[in-house]
Structure formats: C-alpha cells, structure tokens
Amino acid sequence: MTAPGGSIRVDRPVEWRSRLAIAVGGILLFELGSGLALYLLPFSVSNQVMMIVHTLFGLLLVAPFAWYQLVHWRTYRHYTMTHTKATGYLGMGVTVACLVSGLVLTWQAAFGTRIGPVWDQVHLVTTFAVVGLVMPHIVLLVWRDGRAKPQTTLQEAARVAVLRSERRYGAGAALVGLLALAVVGAGVAAYRPPTINDEFPADYAFTHGKERPFAPSLARTETNWAFDSRTLSGSKSCGTSGCHEQITEEWAVSAHSYAAKDAAFQAIQEVMAKQNGAESTRYCGGCHDPISTFSGAKNIFAENLTELEGYEEGVSCLSCHGVKETDVKGNADYVIGRAERYLFEIDGSDRTQPVRDFLIRAYPRQHVDSLSKRLFKTPEYCAACHKQFIDQEVNDIGWVQLQNQYDNWRKSRWNHEDDPTKTVECRECHMPLVASDDPSAGDASDYNRTPDDGMHRSHRFLGANQLMPGLLELAGAEEQTRLTEAWLRGEIKIPEIADKWAGGAAVLIDIVTPPEAAPGDDVTVQVVLESNKVGHDFPTGPLDIIQAWVELQVTDAGGRVVFASGTVDEDHFIQKGSFMFKAEGVDQYGNLIDRHNLWEMVGVRFRRSLFPGFTDTAEYAFTVPDSLAAAAPGLRQVQSAPDALHVRAILKYRKIDQFLLNYVFGEDSGLTSPITDMSTAEVDIPIRDERAN
Numbered sequence: 001m002t003a004p005g006g007s008i009r010v011d012r013p014v015e016w017r018s019r020l021a022i023a024v025g026g027i028l029l030f031e032l033g034s035g036l037a038l039y040l041l042p043f044s045v046s047n048q049v050m051m052i053v054h055t056l057f058g059l060l061l062v063a064p065f066a067w068y069q070l071v072h073w074r075t076y077r078h079y080t081m082t083h084t085k086a087t088g089y090l091g092m093g094v095t096v097a098c099l100v101s102g103l104v105l106t107w108q109a110a111f112g113t114r115i116g117p118v119w120d121q122v123h124l125v126t127t128f129a130v131v132g133l134v135m136p137h138i139v140l141l142v143w144r145d146g147r148a149k150p151q152t153t154l155q156e157a158a159r160v161a162v163l164r165s166e167r168r169y170g171a172g173a174a175l176v177g178l179l180a181l182a183v184v185g186a187g188v189a190a191y192r193p194p195t196i197n198d199e200f201p202a203d204y205a206f207t208h209g210k211e212r213p214f215a216p217s218l219a220r221t222e223t224n225w226a227f228d229s230r231t232l233s234g235s236k237s238c239g240t241s242g243c244h245e246q247i248t249e250e251w252a253v254s255a256h257s258y259a260a261k262d263a264a265f266q267a268i269q270e271v272m273a274k275q276n277g278a279e280s281t282r283y284c285g286g287c288h289d290p291i292s293t294f295s296g297a298k299n300i301f302a303e304n305l306t307e308l309e310g311y312e313e314g315v316s317c318l319s320c321h322g323v324k325e326t327d328v329k330g331n332a333d334y335v336i337g338r339a340e341r342y343l344f345e346i347d348g349s350d351r352t353q354p355v356r357d358f359l360i361r362a363y364p365r366q367h368v369d370s371l372s373k374r375l376f377k378t379p380e381y382c383a384a385c386h387k388q389f390i391d392q393e394v395n396d397i398g399w400v401q402l403q404n405q406y407d408n409w410r411k412s413r414w415n416h417e418d419d420p421t422k423t424v425e426c427r428e429c430h431m432p433l434v435a436s437d438d439p440s441a442g443d444a445s446d447y448n449r450t451p452d453d454g455m456h457r458s459h460r461f462l463g464a465n466q467l468m469p470g471l472l473e474l475a476g477a478e479e480q481t482r483l484t485e486a487w488l489r490g491e492i493k494i495p496e497i498a499d500k501w502a503g504g505a506a507v508l509i510d511i512v513t514p515p516e517a518a519p520g521d522d523v524t525v526q527v528v529l530e531s532n533k534v535g536h537d538f539p540t541g542p543l544d545i546i547q548a549w550v551e552l553q554v555t556d557a558g559g560r561v562v563f564a565s566g567t568v569d570e571d572h573f574i575q576k577g578s579f580m581f582k583a584e585g586v587d588q589y590g591n592l593i594d595r596h597n598l599w600e601m602v603g604v605r606f607r608r609s610l611f612p613g614f615t616d617t618a619e620y621a622f623t624v625p626d627s628l629a630a631a632a633p634g635l636r637q638v639q640s641a642p643d644a645l646h647v648r649a650i651l652k653y654r655k656i657d658q659f660l661l662n663y664v665f666g667e668d669s670g671l672t673s674p675i676t677d678m679s680t681a682e683v684d685i686p687i688r689d690e691r692a693n
Helices: 012-017 019-040 045-076 083-111 117-147 153-190 245-252 263-276 278-288 290-295 317-321 353-362 365-371 379-383 405-410 426-430 477-489 658-665
Strands: 323-326 334-336 387-390 400-404 433-435 455-457 507-512 522-531 547-555 561-565 583-587 601-607 615-623 643-654 676-687
Touching (some): 045 353, 263 658, 278 290, 379 405, 379 426, 400 601, 507 676
Antiparallel strands (some): 583 601
8 A cells, every 4th residue: 555645655564563463453353252152152151251251351452452543543544545444444433332332331230230232232233343344354455465466576575574474463363362262261160160959858758759759739840850949049139239129129028038937837837747747848838938849858857848048038039930831720830940040149159249240230141031031921820829729639538629819810800811901910910010220120021011111010919918027027027018908908009000900999898778777676787898909809818817807886876886796806806706708628527627727628618708890798687775875075976867876897807817826826925917907888877766756
C-alpha cells in the first residue's frame, strides 16, 4: 500500500512481529474461540471454567487492544482506502462493540442480579461479526502476500520477509491462545467437585421392592434411586446470591417451606413410624419432605426420619423446580430430576460464593432451562400433591379418597377448558402477581402478561394455615398470618383475574328469619352459606383435623343471650351439636379417626364441605322467652319495632382442632389454633307486643 504522495512506507515485517500485535491477536483468538464454545457446546465444568477465563482474558484485552488499535490506526491512516482497509475499520468497530458489551455483561454478572438480554445479544452478534470481519482482514492480507509475484530480487526478499513475519505472528498468536486454553485446562484439573452420595443406607428397607424404593409414596427420582440430600437443598442461596431475594423471602414463611418441620406433621409422623414402621412415613414424605424421602432418611432403623441436611427446607426450591413429570393420580405421583449444578453450588463456602453467583448470572442458560418449565404453570403440576388417597398398601384394606383439590377445581365453574380468559387456575389465586425487580420477573407465556411486566408470582402460597408460621417462629410470621387471615376472609385483591373471579367474601353468609315473632313462639332461623370465590371444596385439606363452623347467637334488646350455638369454651372446644364442615373417618372397626391416623382409615361416616358455587344451610330452632330484657338506656335500637331479637351468625375457621393439638402437644401445652372469622351476617327479628292486641 502506498500513502498519498508515496512518501510514507511501513516496515510491514516489523508490524507483524510486534509483540503487542501478537498478544492482542492471541487473546482475541482465544476470546472468539471460547465465546463460540460457550454458545455452542453443552453446559459442563470445562465450559464454566472457560467462562471465568474468558472473562478474565477479556478484561486483560481491553488496554492492549486499545493501545494497539491506536498505533495501528496512526500507522495506516494515510493509506488509500481499499477493501482490506475497510474490513480493518469495520473489524475494529465490531471488536470495540464486542468488548464494550462484554464489559457491561461482566459488570452486570458481578454486581447485578442478571445480565441484560439486549447486551447479551449484542455480545453474541458482534462475536460472529468479529469472526466475519477481522479474520478475513488478516487472512486476505496473508493470502495476497503469498500470491504476490515480485518483479525484482529486492521485492522477492521483501515478500519473503513479510511472509516469515506473518508466520511468526500466526505462531505467536496461536501460542498465546493455547496458553490461555492451558489456563482453562489447569482450572478444570484443579477443581474438585463435591462427592455426591446417591446411595441408600446399607440397612434401607425396600418394603415394596427395589423397583419402588420410595413406596408407598408414588414419588420417584429420574434414576429411581436415592439422591444426595445436598443436591435438592440450599434454597437460601437463591436469595443470598442477590438474585431471588424477594421470592426466597416469600417462600421461607410459606407452607411449602415448613412442610417438613411443621410441628404437627413431625409429631404425627413419629406416631405413624411407631405403629407401622419408619418406612411407612414415605407415604407422607413425597409431598411433605421430599429431600429426606429421596435421600433414604425415612428408613426402618433411622433415628431421625427427617434428613437434617434438608429438613429446614420442606418443599425446597430445587425439589419443586426439579419436577419433570406429574400425574393427576395424586399421592406425590411425580418424577423429580436434578440439573447439573454450577461450580461451588454444592458445598461452596463464603469465599467461593461470588464465583458461583457470577457463573449463574454470566452463563444463565443452564440455570434457566433446567429450572423454568411450562409444566410449573399448569394445574396438573399442582395435582401431584394436592390430591390424596390411601389404599391397601397404607391401610391394609382398600382404596379411600381423601383431599382432592385438583378434581374439585377441574369440575368446578372456575375451569373452562382451553379458554384462559375465563379459567381461574391454581397459581392465579395462590400465586398472585406482585411487583418485582426479580430476574424472573415478566412472562410471555401467559395470555395476559408480557416479558417486561415487572411482576413475579408470589411464593407465599397463601392458603389457610394461620397457626404454624407463628408456632415455628418463622421470620415474617406475623405478616404471613395477617395475609392468611385476609385470604380466608376473601379480602386479598388480585387485579389480573378481577374480571373473571368473584368479589366479596370467600364464603358468603346470609340469615333467613321469620318476618316477626312473639314471646313464646317457636322460631326457626336458617344460615345460608355459599362458596363464593373458593376454587375447590371449602374447607379443603385434611378435613379430619380442620374445622369450619357457624357460631350463631341470638340476643334480646338488653344483650341477654336467648340462644347460642357454635361457641368455644374455655378449653377451646367447640360446643357439641354445632353446624360444622369437616370429615369423620373411621377405621375397620368403626372407631373414629381423630388423631390424623389416616393409615388406619377405611371410610367416612360423616363429611360436609362446600363445592364451588354451591350452598349449604344450617337450621336452628329456639323458643322466644316469655319475657325479654328491655334495651339499656342509650342502646341503639336497630328496628323500629318496640322490641327485637338480634341474630348474629359468623363462619369461623381454625386449622387444627383442639383434640388433636392436645393429643400431639399435651393438654398442658396451652396451645390452641387461632380462629379466623371468615364472614359475618346480622339481622333483627321484630317482636310483636301481644299486650297491644
């Protein structure tokens, strides 16, 4: 190439032999190769180490690249524009864009919660652009020099000198690239992965055969063998990484998180183990305690039926997001798998945590693909655990249907198959959208959401247990309990489904009375209850321990109680004969199942619950006293009649009945379940003054 005027010449062999040029070329070669490997090759330990080295060498490249480009530009800026010079300028531009986007991604991965998808795309596209522009820029120069036909001996000598320098450049750049690759190899060799113990204890009881190691639960692992408990635990790290802090905080006080450490579950599990053998508790463990179940802790000779490594996590992040298949049969009929983990994700320390977190954010494809699935968004996913039965394997008699939230919902008015605009699904109620800056915020797969809506689904899983968060003294228990009680009353607003959900109380209550009465009359009062916005039976869950009932009180104008039903005595027991929603199971001898001893249950002698949209009526009869107390001075008269009876009905709910609490924790524990007033109705019955006639 000749400069304008032909006065400036460049010593090309010197340029090719430049150590700066060789170093920049070698690092760039490694960066391009490693970048393409990260994009094209499957997730592995070597690729993770490659990601770290790729980032480090990318940072090392910035300063020498900037210096080299400045020197290179000053050397050739006066030369005539050719296709070679044009590809050089274009190559420099896309390389700068690639470096800048890489720096931004590095910053986001190191100090943010996720890398930006736009910057990630820019980095990927410019990588291919660098390959398409810089490589031809260099290759075409070498190809041109190799095909040149010198006219003189001096020109031939110059050509040979250039070719030797080009070969030296190529060899030097390749050596630098290989040295960088050697760093990757050294890192892979130095990494010591944790020892995973996927073996059952030596004395593990395969009660139902080795082909069903977790029976009588229907839950199973993808290997149909044990999983090291550490591979399904570690939920707190999802929040301490700075990524899913809000979601982890929500989950930590939810019923999913305390499913295994639930004090009532632990006590009942102990009784079941003593009566039927420890291995029988696997029936419960598939849903309540998957980590212990799959690690083989629920074993015949185990002192602790709950594996301490995962005990505090219940349904952990990884045990929930690891589910690959479900069946609507229930009883934990799912298949759980394990994603290949990131470096230091298992048995990591505080020193290695930043590396682990950086890798997850900088190289997120594995994390997202393995833990985010469409399956999680379906009611059928919930059905695996939210549907329960017992059969001969459990009770030695035969099949009995227990709680069944899924089929309740499936057959209800809330399910309109293939029409999401009318259907209200499990997650829309129990995982309502909340404002979020979580990396998982946004979702394009829902008909009414967008990828950038700034929302995530709450992992509080609000339901009906207003006892256990406080009893376990969980962080945030007070708020969770407050929200649970508001949920029971139907006060939680969910804007995303407001147009297809009902308003008002979860269960509506109304009172039907005669238009009037007189002293001595026999009066009938009806309390009508309607399941208004509950997506399944009300109540639902273990109806042998849950209690929902009507408290009715009739008072005269002076406040004297004329009639009462559903009151709770000082020992926290509900008045006998009260109208109550519950189930009374029986064993094969007709004895009442009242200790949640479901493994002995063969049938039900009484069951009352409300199907969505249906009503039930409680009827009460009493006689109006011959004499009624007059209203105290200043007491407000609701009716204009001379006197009136005031009728007040309250639908009440508590999670665990007092008999079971006393049995599990002892009568001296003083423990009782909080009672929530779900809905209330009041009406006056005017009393005729017979003396006026």
